[in-house]
Amino acid sequence: MTVMETTGTRTDTCAGPPQQNRRPDGDDHYTISEVVAFTGLTAHTLRWYERIGLMPHIDRSHTGQRRYTNRDLDWLDLVGKLRLTGMPVADMVRYAELVREGDHTYGERFQLLKTTREDVLARIDELRGTLAVLDRKISFYADAGQALASERSR
């Protein structure tokens, strides 16, 4: 007799490979602690994400407890990925707003994703530069270690 509704407008669906341990759609009502187990986020963080508008409105049980759906988990997966890129939470909130505003924001969302993609490519490049520096330093230290070893063995 409780929660059976789905949110309706599927306006940001392109899920990718299905996640492990999920219940089938229509039977997908997870408590906050289940979502904690899935995502590795804390319950505090999940509630905070909702407060700042980073999550859509989450279904509630008849007593007001949160019941997350598979769609919510998909969204959290995306948020997790974007977080890894260093995207500020405020930007993710902006993206969430665009999704809520409906289909006429497709263009803006598209731009935002493309910009983010460029940022990610740039970060990968930076990291490669850093890797080169580390490798130079590491081989320097390896050589120095060799020198000390042969020093010691003399």
Place this chain on the structure above:
Amino acid sequence: MTVMETTGTRTDTCAGPPQQNRRPDGDDHYTISEVVAFTGLTAHTLRWYERIGLMPHIDRSHTGQRRYTNRDLDWLDLVGKLRLTGMPVADMVRYAELVREGDHTYGERFQLLKTTREDVLARIDELRGTLAVLDRKISFYADAGQALASERSR
């Protein structure tokens, strides 16, 4: 009549390509604002780095103003790279301490560098995963854009 000393023990040198706009060694005494121009850091940040032990002791002019050397700039370059990896400042301070402690810390520095290298590889991998997600979403939005466009042209 002022600052002409060099720090002595070259215990972490493996400079890589020489930087632009630098003065030759022995004539390398940069004011803090010159270093700001080189590094893009603020003077506040440079002084803060020194306070927390992330920098070696910086030479001073006869009136107590900081005079950075080429070696200091090299160190700041490394710090900048490490910062890009997301390494916490505290860990960089630890590395700086090891450098100050002398040659018997070679081994520990070597380990720290190798661990960092692994972290960087892992981060690059994460970013590649995110890139894949973004690309999927982007092509989804591109298709949706196409659909909307043909909708409009009908």
Place this chain on the structure above:
DNA sequence: TAGAACCTTGGAGTGCGCTCCAAGCAAGCG
């Protein structure tokens, strides 16, 4: 039906990496 485990809220607190402030000294210029 008792008790443990879990959930709710608004608001306050934390840790990190800066970032800025006030008050004062020093150097160069007209």
Place this chain on the structure above:
DNA sequence: CGCTTGCTTGGAGCGCACTCCAAGGTTCTA
């Protein structure tokens, strides 16, 4: 000489992304 510009210090403040608290209601297991 006064003025501007640049540097010094210790300590306070800030923005971000959580993280936690207190006080109370709910759900599950024995």
